[in-house]
Amino acid sequence: MSVEKAAKKVTGPVKAGSENKTEQAKKAASTAPEKAPATKKATPAKPATAKRAGTAAASKTAPSKTAPSKTVASKAAASKTAPSKAVASKAAASKTAAAPKSPPRAESHTALVRRARRIDRELAEIYPYAHPELDFENSFQLLVATVLSAQTTDLRVNQTTPALFAKYPTPEDLAAANPEEVEEILRPTGFFRAKTRSVIGLSKALSEEFGGEVPGRLEDLVKLPGVGRKTAFVVLGNAFGRPGITVDTHFQRLVHRWQWTAEKDPDKIEAAIGGLFPKSDWTMLSHHVIFHGRRICHARKPACGACPIAPLCPAYGEGETDPEKARKLLKYEKGGFPGQRLSPPQAYLDAGGIPAPPLGAG
Numbered sequence: 365m366s367v368e369k370a371a372k373k374v375t376g377p378v379k380a381g382s383e384n385k386t387e388q389a390k391k392a393a394s395t396a397p398e399k400a401p402a403t404k405k406a407t408p409a410k411p412a413t414a415k416r417a418g419t420a421a422a423s424k425t426a427p428s429k430t431a432p433s434k435t436v437a438s439k440a441a442a443s444k445t446a447p448s449k450a451v452a453s454k455a456a457a458s459k460t461a462a463a464p465k466s467p468p469r470a471e472s473h474t475a476l477v478r479r480a481r482r483i484d485r486e487l488a489e490i491y492p493y494a495h496p497e498l499d500f501e502n503s504f505q506l507l508v509a510t511v512l513s514a515q516t517t518d519l520r521v522n523q524t525t526p527a528l529f530a531k532y533p534t535p536e537d538l539a540a541a542n543p544e545e546v547e548e549i550l551r552p553t554g555f556f557r558a559k560t561r562s563v564i565g566l567s568k569a570l571s572e573e574f575g576g577e578v579p580g581r582l583e584d585l586v587k588l589p590g591v592g593r594k595t596a597f598v599v600l601g602n603a604f605g606r607p608g609i610t611v612d613t614h615f616q617r618l619v620h621r622w623q624w625t626a627e628k629d630p631d632k633i634e635a636a637i638g639g640l641f642p643k644s645d646w647t648m649l650s651h652h653v654i655f656h657g658r659r660i661c662h663a664r665k666p667a668c669g670a671c672p673i674a675p676l677c678p679a680y681g682e683g684e685t686d687p688e689k690a691r692k693l694l695k696y697e698k699g700g701f702p703g704q705r706l707s708p709p710q711a712y713l714d715a716g717g718i719p720a721p722p723l724g725a726g
Contacts, residue, residue: 479676480624480640486673487652493711494651496602497658497704498522503578503603504570505529508538508563510598511590516553519704523723524552526706535576538567552723562590580604593631601647609634610650614657621661621679659698667693 471479488494497518500506505525512521528549532538538546543560550556550563566588570576578599579585585596597608609615611630619625625636641649660667666683669690674680684690696703702718713719 476624477640480622480637483622483673483676484641484645484649484652486676487656488648490672491652491655493709493715493717494648494655495709495712496598496651497654498598499525499705499707500603503599504535506603507566507578507585507588507591507595507599510595511562511566512550512553512559514559515555517704519720520553522704522706522720524550526722532567535567535570538564539571541567559590565589566591578603580606582608593634597650601650607643607646608650609638609646610654611637612654613663614654615650617663618653618657618661621666621677621682623678659695660693662693662695665693667691670694 496506498506498509498513499522500509508528509521509525512524528546531549532541532546541564543564546560546564547556550559553559569588570578574584580600582593582596582600585591585599586593594610594612597610600606601608601610611634616630616633619633619637624640625633627633627636637649638646656673657663660671662683666679667690668674668677668680668683669685669687670693671677671680671690684693691699693699695701697712697715697717700718702720703712704720705712706720706722708717708719
C-alpha cells in the first residue's frame with residue numbers, strides 16, 4: 365500500500381503541473397490575438413526596409429545614370445528641335461510662295477467681288493489711257509494683227525504690219541497673195557510660215573463666206589483659221605464695241621496673283637472673272653490688267669515697291685520691294701521708255717507716252 369500511496373503522491377504533483385501547464389497554454393492562447401496584430405504590423409517593415417535599401421541603392425547609382433540620360437535627352441531634344449524648326453520654316457516659305465495660286469480662305473463671293481472691283485477702279489485711275497496696243501485702222505487689220513501677235517510682242521507686230529497692209533490692204537488682196545512673199549514680210553514676227561497660212565486662210569474665208577467683211581459674232585470669228593476666243597474678244601471689244609475678256613499671259617498671271625481665281629484653263633478663267641464684273645466693264649478691265657502686267661507686275665521681277673496697288677495685292681513681296689530698285693524695273697511710259705504702238709492714241713501721248721520706233725530704226 366505504501367507503494368500505491370507513494371505512486372499517488374507522485375502522480376498528484378504531476379497532474380497539478382500539467383494543469384498549470386494547461387492553464388499557461390490557455391493564457392498564451394488568449395494573449396496570442398493581442399500579439400498577432402503586432403506581428404502583422406511588424407511584417408510590413410521588411411518591405412519598407414527593402415524599399416529603403418532600394419532607395420539607398422538607387423541614390424547611390426543615380427548620379428551615374430541620371431547625368432548621361434539628361435545629356436542624351438537634351439541632345440535628342442536639340443536634334444529633334446533643329447530639324448523641326450527647319451521643316452517649319454521651309455513649310456512656311458512654301459506656303460508663302462503658293463499663296464497666290466488659290467483664293468483667300470473664308471473669303472465670300474461678295475467680298476471677292478468687292479475686292480476685285482476695287483483693284484480695277486484703282487487701275488482705271490493709274491491707266492486712264494489704257495487701249496489695245498496693236499496699231500489698226502479697221503476690223504480686218506486688227507484681226508490680222510492679233511493673229512500675228514501670238515508668240516511675239518505687240519511692238520514687233522506693229523513694226524511689221526505697215527508693210528503687210530500697204531501691199532495687201534483688203535481680205536481679197538491677202539487671199540490672192542503669194543505665200544512666199546507674205547512669209548518674207550512676216551519673218552520678223554516668228555513662226556512666219558504658220559502665220560502666213562493663217563492670215564491667207566482667214567482672208568479667203570472672209571472673202572468667200574462673209575463678203576470680205578469681218579463678222580461681228582463670236583461664233584463666226586472662231587471658225588476662221590488661226591482665230592480663237594482670245595483673238596475674237598480682242599476684235600469684238602475694240603472693233604465692234606462688244607464686251608469681251610481677253611485672257612492672255614499677262615491677264616492669267618495677274619488674276620492668279622490677286623487670287624481672283626485658281627482656274628488654269630483660259631476659258632474657265634474667262635468665265636470666273638466675267639462673274640466678278642458687269643459685262644460692260646469686260647473690255648476695259650482687260651486693258652487695265654494687261655497694261656499693269658506689262659509695265660509693273662512683270663512675270664519674273666514684279667516692281668512691288670513701285671506698285672500703286674501694293675496695299676491691295678495678296679502677292680506683295682514676290683518682287684522687288686525697295687522703291688528705288690523697283691522704279692528701275694518699270695517699263696514703257698511708267699519708266700520713261702517708248703511704248704509698243706507706232707501710232708498710239710492721243711490720250712496716251714498726253715499722259716507722257718512715247719511712240720514706238722519703226723522697224724529698223726533701233
